[in-house]
Amino acid sequence: MQDLEKVDKVNFTKLNFSNELIPAIVQDFKNNEVLMLAYMNEESLRKTLETGTTWFWSRSRSEFWNKGATSGHYQYVKAIYVDCDEDTLLIKVEQIGAACHTGNRTCFYRNVSI
Amino acid sequence: MQDLEKVDKVNFTKLNFSNELIPAIVQDFKNNEVLMLAYMNEESLRKTLETGTTWFWSRSRSEFWNKGATSGHYQYVKAIYVDCDEDTLLIKVEQIGAACHTGNRTCFYRNVSI
Numbered sequence A, B: 001m002q003d004l005e006k007v008d009k010v011n012f013t014k015l016n017f018s019n020e021l022i023p024a025i026v027q028d029f030k031n032n033e034v035l036m037l038a039y040m041n042e043e044s045l046r047k048t049l050e051t052g053t054t055w056f057w058s059r060s061r062s063e064f065w066n067k068g069a070t071s072g073h074y075q076y077v078k079a080i081y082v083d084c085d086e087d088t089l090l091i092k093v094e095q096i097g098a099a100c101h102t103g104n105r106t107c108f109y110r111n112v113s114i
Helices: A042-051 B042-051
Strands: A022-028 A034-040 A055-058 A063-066 A075-082 A089-095 A110-112 B022-028 B034-040 B055-058 B063-066 B075-082 B089-095 B110-112
Touching (some): A034 A089, A034 B022, B034 B042, B034 B089, B042 B063, B042 B075
Parallel strands (some): B022 B089
Antiparallel strands (some): A055 A063, A075 B110, A110 B075, B022 B034, B055 B063
16 A cells, blocks of 8 residues: 555645545546546545555445446556646546446547537 | 527437536547536536537536636637536537636646555
């Protein structure tokens, strides 16, 4: 396990988990495709940093969710960014297989006509 | 104004605004850089579709917010995607100037060491 006290260019403890969950955007580190958005709490971020794969909090199932644990479609974390007001994460990953449960590479496979 | 009844590959009205606000990821349409995340309600999405520039709902100020209206840093909408469970938007834009109020091109200018 990493020493979380040292896991900060941004100080890890400063992240704004006041609402308990913050959105985490997951992006392909190779081509910058946005793959999905899910939610993290402080513990799921710790698990992510410990294991090098993404852990989220499932709002529908109220449980931790290690992406890929059942499908094999793990996301190996390459970099984590935090936004200016520290309430959103951007996680660059190596995506194994499909990010979306539908089998699509990305969850954003449909567009709204404009 | 566009006829919103026709604004759907995904049906516009199916978007899950049950929590009133949904996150909208804003991405540079040219290089796929993720610029920011903000929140939309149904009316701000309508305004976005009407004007071709991004409108969000400011949670801190409780008001609509047309990105760029004060800074000049407008976001011209090129495409809007919706995710598989229809509770997150991905908006590809032409970003004028900086997306972040700090003057950085992206709000995600700091990374968490891993």
